[in-house]
Amino acid sequence: MNGTAKANSHVNGNNKLLPSPQPRLFSIDNPPSLEDFKKLTSQSTSSCTYPLANSIETNVPIYTLPTFSSLTPAQCSALQDEWNHILLSGPGVFVTKSLYKDIPLLEKVNEVYASIIASEASGTGKKGDHFASSGSNSRIWNSFSKHCLADPKSFLDYYSNPYLPLISSAWLGPHHRLTAQVNVVRPGSAPQISHRDYHIGFQSTSSCSQFPRAAQIASQFLTLQGAVAHSNMPLESGPTRLLPFSQMFEEGYMAYRLPEFQEYFVENYVAAPLELGDGLFFNPALFHAAGRNDSKDIQRSANLLQISSAFGKPMEMIDTYPLIEKTWDRLVDIYKKGGMSEEVKAFVGNVGEGYPFPTNLDRRVPETAGMAPESEQDLLMKGLEKGMSSTEILEEVRKMREDSKP
Incomplete structure (x- = not known):
């Protein structure tokens, strides 16, 4: 067995050499062939x-x-x-x-x-x-x-x-x-x-x-x-x-x-x-x-x-606006104390919409490079970094929603 095979293998409980699990991610540092x-x-x-x-x-x-x-x-x-x-x-x-x-x-x-x-x-x-x-x-x-x-x-x-x-x-x-x-x-x-x-x-x-x-x-x-x-x-x-x-x-x-x-x-x-x-x-x-x-x-x-596909939808409808409204002030306090911690990121990821589609591409113009407008999560992160008040962030969320409508 060559060195590559050994490097991609592990031993199980019966001392048998088995292939290692394939990494779940494609490597950004290892270009495709x-x-x-x-x-x-x-x-x-x-x-x-x-x-x-x-x-x-x-x-x-x-x-x-x-x-x-x-x-x-x-x-x-x-x-x-x-x-x-x-x-x-x-x-x-x-x-x-x-x-x-x-x-x-x-x-x-x-x-x-x-x-x-x-x-x-x-x-x-x-x-x-x-x-x-x-x-x-x-x-x-x-x-x-x-x-x-x-x-x-x-x-x-x-x-x-x-x-x-x-x-x-x-x-x-x-x-x-x-x-x-x-x-x-x-x-x-x-x-x-x-x-x-x-x-x-x-x-x-x-x-x-x-x-x-x-x-x-x-x-x-x-x-x-x-x-x-x-x-x-x-x-x-x-x-x-x-x-x-x-x-x-x-x-x-x-x-x-x-x-x-x-x-x-x-x-x-x-x-x-x-x-x-x-x-x-x-x-x-x-x-x-x-x-x-x-x-x-x-x-x-x-x-x-x-x-x-019909499968590209969640099971339940979630209105994120009142959730942001109820939690923003406390989230800002946590951010001020610990910065953009993993906990803050986790909360934003769970509460805010991370995907900007579907949207109205006439009003929310996609940029040529990224081909996608700003997401709600992007907006919340920016709001924390800029120190937006509850009133300011909710106005931005409301505007994003209005601009996304047909």
Whole structure:
């Protein structure tokens, strides 16, 4: 037995050498292996594995969807089996051609989106985006709700598409929640840096490193990423860049920010051109990035779907405001005596909301680097450090809540 094996082993009560438990955390000081990543992402997608796909292009299965009513329950289940396999242990992404066949409906929805964009552009305040500087592109946060309020008829027709729950439940099971954001990328817009998505993809490196490896792997099962093409997206317009099979790299959330992984992505990504009404769906752990729009006149437009598992909710509803109100003065006294002790941190962690989502991203603008606004716990920590009174901290909490509402 070599030295490495001995170093990773221990002796049990019967004097037998057993493997040591795997550390629960990925090490922030021990970079993930780029060579392992290269091997994983050098696989090829076999058409034999996905017989219901009409083609495989650049490792991405392409499905031309028939009219939904023509499918039998068995055929629906067979499609879901393939989609689940793709997302879990296949290339991690697939295209659905003709997800929306009603072109006049899409044109009407685009008119609604344009009116929302124009209305919001006339207002004041900073507009945030996850990768472009403010104002470079057009973004509608919560296009789902805004669409309904602006034009209920087209909203109902658009979100009555039975393929949406079929695709979503293939990955998430029943009772999922759909949210959406529109992004219009103008000619000349720069590409996005490769990344993974919500949840852990929206954490800083330091924060990410505190989540156990099992939680990092499990994160991908909580959401499904999708996009509906609201314009034609030829390759020159920069459709989403994708790295097939990268969702299976366990250390991916630790790796995607590293320069060598970003360089490898740029050298090896693929992209699937889309037509108006097509859909693109992928595992949120897949390395991906919006592409550069090198076209002269294509306003690349997509309704970005983020579908969340029903399991991403607590068992009971907790209103933290009265809890903070009742305990703040005493907490301040404890902080003044002992500083930011582990006890203070523990209490803040138990009482305050540590996760800033869901929120209103129009009013609580995400910063490009962190992609997430301040959490309630962040606010309480800041309040202690700044010596805020009970009245001051409660006003800040109230404002955060108001700003988070739809």
